[in-house]
Amino acid sequence: MTIEFSVSTHGAGLYEITRSVQNWLANEQTKDGLLTVFVRHTSASLLIQENADPDVQTDLHAFFRKLVPHANHPKMTYLKHRYEGPDDMPAHIKAAMMPVSLAIPVLNGQMVLGQWQGIYLFEHRDAPHQRNIALNLTS
Amino acid sequence: MTIEFSVSTHGAGLYEITRSVQNWLANEQTKDGLLTVFVRHTSASLLIQENADPDVQTDLHAFFRKLVPHANHPKMTYLKHRYEGPDDMPAHIKAAMMPVSLAIPVLNGQMVLGQWQGIYLFEHRDAPHQRNIALNLTS
Amino acid sequence: MTIEFSVSTHGAGLYEITRSVQNWLANEQTKDGLLTVFVRHTSASLLIQENADPDVQTDLHAFFRKLVPHANHPKMTYLKHRYEGPDDMPAHIKAAMMPVSLAIPVLNGQMVLGQWQGIYLFEHRDAPHQRNIALNLTS
Numbered sequence: 001m002t003i004e005f006s007v008s009t010h011g012a013g014l015y016e017i018t019r020s021v022q023n024w025l026a027n028e029q030t031k032d033g034l035l036t037v038f039v040r041h042t043s044a045s046l047l048i049q050e051n052a053d054p055d056v057q058t059d060l061h062a063f064f065r066k067l068v069p070h071a072n073h074p075k076m077t078y079l080k081h082r083y084e085g086p087d088d089m090p091a092h093i094k095a096a097m098m099p100v101s102l103a104i105p106v107l108n109g110q111m112v113l114g115q116w117q118g119i120y121l122f123e124h125r126d127a128p129h130q131r132n133i134a135l136n137l138t139s
Numbered sequence: 140m141t142i143e144f145s146v147s148t149h150g151a152g153l154y155e156i157t158r159s160v161q162n163w164l165a166n167e168q169t170k171d172g173l174l175t176v177f178v179r180h181t182s183a184s185l186l187i188q189e190n191a192d193p194d195v196q197t198d199l200h201a202f203f204r205k206l207v208p209h210a211n212h213p214k215m216t217y218l219k220h221r222y223e224g225p226d227d228m229p230a231h232i233k234a235a236m237m238p239v240s241l242a243i244p245v246l247n248g249q250m251v252l253g254q255w256q257g258i259y260l261f262e263h264r265d266a267p268h269q270r271n272i273a274l275n276l277t278s
Numbered sequence: 279m280t281i282e283f284s285v286s287t288h289g290a291g292l293y294e295i296t297r298s299v300q301n302w303l304a305n306e307q308t309k310d311g312l313l314t315v316f317v318r319h320t321s322a323s324l325l326i327q328e329n330a331d332p333d334v335q336t337d338l339h340a341f342f343r344k345l346v347p348h349a350n351h352p353k354m355t356y357l358k359h360r361y362e363g364p365d366d367m368p369a370h371i372k373a374a375m376m377p378v379s380l381a382i383p384v385l386n387g388q389m390v391l392g393q394w395q396g397i398y399l400f401e402h403r404d405a406p407h408q409r410n411i412a413l414n415l416t417s
Contacts, residue, residue, distance in 0.1 A: 040392030055219040106274035114179030134382035194358040244414035253318030
């Protein structure tokens with residue numbers, strides 16, 4: 001069973017999608033299986049991260065922004081792919097370093113997420129985007 | 140089929156879990172399928188890495204310790220999430236850069252691991268922890 | 279259903295394998311399921327990346343080459359695992375930062391790849407290699 005949904009983003013950073021995934025799973029009435037989340041873009045990622053303190057999301061964004069600076073930064077002069085602005089190629093690089101898909105076992109009808117684990121879309125582009133995410137449940 | 144087991148860690152570094160996964164798989168008597176390993180924490184990762192020379196594990200730990208220094212390092216003053224000490228937020232960052240789940244095809248009853256591939260839990264926290272890992276087998 | 283195929287590489291960089299995966303999937307005649315790609319090595323990765331502008335591949339290679347320099351670089355003197363030359367341990371590090379497996383939902387007989395998403399083997403070693411890749415389809 002595969003479906004698709006979309007998330008509107010307004011700038012780089014993390015957007016929690018746990019509830020959307022849970023709601024779909026609840027309707028499927030599958031007790032045991034494997035849930036896969038897949039993002040259909042090369043400039044956004046999926047993460048499972050702490051959902052308690054919002055500072056974790058701020059810090060994650062800040063770290064990767066420093067590790068992979070925008071293309072107009074002096075350290076990034078070697079980048080060739082610049083069609084869509086200084087956040088273009090760095091977005092692809094971040095998309096290579098973080099997951100495009102997540103595989104989450106389902107037990108007793110629920111994802112086996114730990115107590116502090118939430119599912120996030122990590123938007124790497126600065127401008128607003130509509131991001132398509134596919135969900136698959138295999139049992 | 141989904142089960143869970145736990146690993147006791149005593150400091151940051153890699154802990155091999157290949158044997159535990161193989162033993163469970165052997166009991167399942169599934170010839171062909173997909174095995175998923177999932178760690179239920181946001182400050183530890185799963186890796187498939189070389190299992191021949193232990194220096195590989197030492198070097199991996201050293202590299203990520205330098206790439207993501209503890210929060211008391213001068214380069215990391217911008218970090219806000221510091222509740223649980225200087226290794227707290229760097230652990231979340233490393234957990235974003237390395238897998239939370241691994242999907243491994245099963246053929247003739249065995250994972251298709253290459254000759255030098257072992258499965259590891261990568262603990263990112265300094266203090267001892269009990270880490271819960273879920274295994275799913277879908278055929 | 280699990281099969282294996284191999285890719286010949288001639289130096290570090292990205293090698294597109296989308297067509298090989300699509301061709302195999304087309305033969306399977308499965309409408310809905312989950313396709314898993316798994317690389318059976320610890321010095322190569324799998325990526326889903328933009329397949330429009332080849333500069334993206336050049337830039338990805340350049341970024342990771344700088345982030346994880348060869349072992350003969352002054353910044354990498356701490357590395358211990360050096361059996362197979364200066365590109366040996368950096369290849370393992372890159373293999374830890376990028377996926378060893380990709381999970382891609384299949385809908386109406388096709389992978390749900392986005393418009394610009396291609397599947398790549400990312401070779402991290404400098405010398406030519408034969409790389410084995412396993413494909414699993416679960417429905």
